[in-house]
Amino acid sequence: MKKIVVILLLFIVQKSFAQNYFGGGEFGVSGGFANYFGDLNEEYGVHYVRPSFGCFFRRHLNPYISVRANFLLGHIGYKDEYNKNIYYKTRNLSFESNLVETSVQAEFNFFKFSTGDFEHRWTPFLTCGIGIFYYDPYAQLNGKNYQLRPLGTEGQSAGFDQRKYGKVAVCLPVGMGFKYWLRPGLNFGLEVVDRMTTTDYLDDVSGTYIGSNFFPTDPLNPNPASILQDPSILINPNNPLGRPGKQRGNSATKDQYMMVLFHLSFQVKVYKCPTYMNGDLLAY
16 A cells, blocks of 8 residues: 555656647648649639648658648649630630649748747748649530540540550649747648649640541531540631641640648647756757
């Protein structure tokens, strides 16, 4: 009985000197919007902005460097009608696509950041990383959505194997942001990150027209592929743009999409005795 009392007293004394600290793990949610840049939006317009959202886990390696794993959902699209250039308006291409992204990013804080420390409450940061994403472009014709990849709008179904593309590609997130702790363990963030990708078919547009002969159609029953590979025929039926070999997109550059995201995260609380090293209290 005496041993039990002594153990309980030691535990109470230890607990009185122990404190709650926040560990290096952090769970959060993200919400914002996505915008596409590519063959239909070479001027970096913002006419088609759609929501994006997801969740993440952040690991603080130290007060200056963090690593974050993301899972994000988004939607992108664009239309030639948004462009000022009359040629692009006549080209009349359009697309939309859902995005599913999983990525890993490193964050490099400008200043020391430590939740609960009023002297180190906020910091801007730079970020970069790598990820993979799913996409599947589609376009609308007469009120109906058509998946563009199976149609082979640039000859993928007619033997032009070098133009075939899949539904998964690699992205390289690069950008900057700002983080601020609202209360100990509750952090807020904002980031603007551009995703450079390894595909030029995010919008189903890259190379040249192959001509309508590869898309036989019946005037009484039009072939959707014939129209969607060259929708300029809807603007100018007597002189469509889609002559074989004529440039349809810009194959010299890859497509991109940008996400502007707000973060709200909760840092995991740990219960331990404080640790000192060289006179400094270690929070991690």
